[in-house]
Amino acid sequence: TYGPPQRRLTVESRMLCAPGPVLCNTTHMTVAIPAFPGTLMAVAVEDETIPMDQLQDKGITLNTTGGVKLLVSRGVLKSALRGESCPELQSYLSSLKLTFHFHGETVAMVMHPECPCDQHSSIAAVCTQDGYMDFEVLAGSTTPPLALDTLRLRDPMCKPTSRSPLNDRAWFHVPLSGCGTRYWLEGEKIMYENEVRALQSDRVLHRISR
Numbered sequence: 001t002y003g004p005p006q007r008r009l010t011v012e013s014r015m016l017c018a019p020g021p022v023l024c025n026t027t028h029m030t031v032a033i034p035a036f037p038g039t040l041m042a043v044a045v046e047d048e049t050i051p052m053d054q055l056q057d058k059g060i061t062l063n064t065t066g067g068v069k070l071l072v073s074r075g076v077l078k079s080a081l082r083g084e085s086c087p088e089l090q091s092y093l094s095s096l097k098l099t100f101h102f103h104g105e106t107v108a109m110v111m112h113p114e115c116p117c118d119q120h121s122s123i124a125a126v127c128t129q130d131g132y133m134d135f136e137v138l139a140g141s142t143t144p145p146l147a148l149d150t151l152r153l154r155d156p157m158c159k160p161t162s163r164s165p166l167n168d169r170a171w172f173h174v175p176l177s178g179c180g181t182r183y184w185l186e187g188e189k190i191m192y193e194n195e196v197r198a199l200q201s202d203r204v205l206h207r208i209s210r
Contacts, residue, residue, distance in 0.1 A: 024091065024115035028061075028071045031096065031113055035067040038102035045076065046095055068098070074126040077115075079134050079173070081162060091115045091126070091134075127192060133174040133181065137196055140168065150199040154180025172196070 001010045023030040043050050043060065050058050059073035077091040092114030099108050125135035137160070139145040148170045151160050158179035160170035174181060174194060181194045 022113045027074055029077060029115055031070040033068040038100035040068050040098060041101050042099040044097040079128055090117055131176050133176055133192055136169050136171050138169045142200060144200045146198045146200060152197050154195045
């Protein structure tokens with residue numbers, strides 16, 4: 001409602017309020033839309049419309065029980081450093097468009113979902129569509145803790161992208177075609193592998209056998 005009482009304009013519109021932010025774990029981003037009398041007709045990611053029968057092949061699982069729930073694989077997501085407010089690599093989709101058939105009309109919902117920044121969550125290694133491997137290393141993963149300034153990949157010129165303000169963890173954004181990354185085929189999958197090396201903070205030589 002807008003304007004003074006004598007010339008007031010009132011507009012009514014149906015609105016769908018989706019709870020946020022999206023939920024994320026080490027494998028998926030979950031986008032949940034509450035149940036409403038609409039039918040999901042199309043999904044578009046990064047302006048690419050995905051046929052409904054090909055969602056699974058594109059890394060998206062659809063669940064329509066009690067609403068619409070999309071589980072988007074981490075491999076589909078992009079990732080970037082979000083600055084001082086979120087020093088970790090934050091996963092996101094720059095565009096997710098859901099098209100519904102709603103009360104005889106075609107209605108589009110466009111969102112830009114991103115995973116919440118949780119500085120205390122553990123991030124598994126993730127391969128991204130733009131050709132990188134993202135993961136973190138915790139200083140406290142060994143006793144004595146790792147000296148993060150000594151972290152190196154198989155190519156010793158490759159160092160962490162950033163470190164936390166408390167210097168208790170470091171993040172890597174590793175090109176799949178560089179930094180000594182190796183790959184091999186396992187059936188229909190490509191497996192990527194690299195190696196992180198570091199000294200422990202007491203700098204005393206140790207031997208670990210596995």
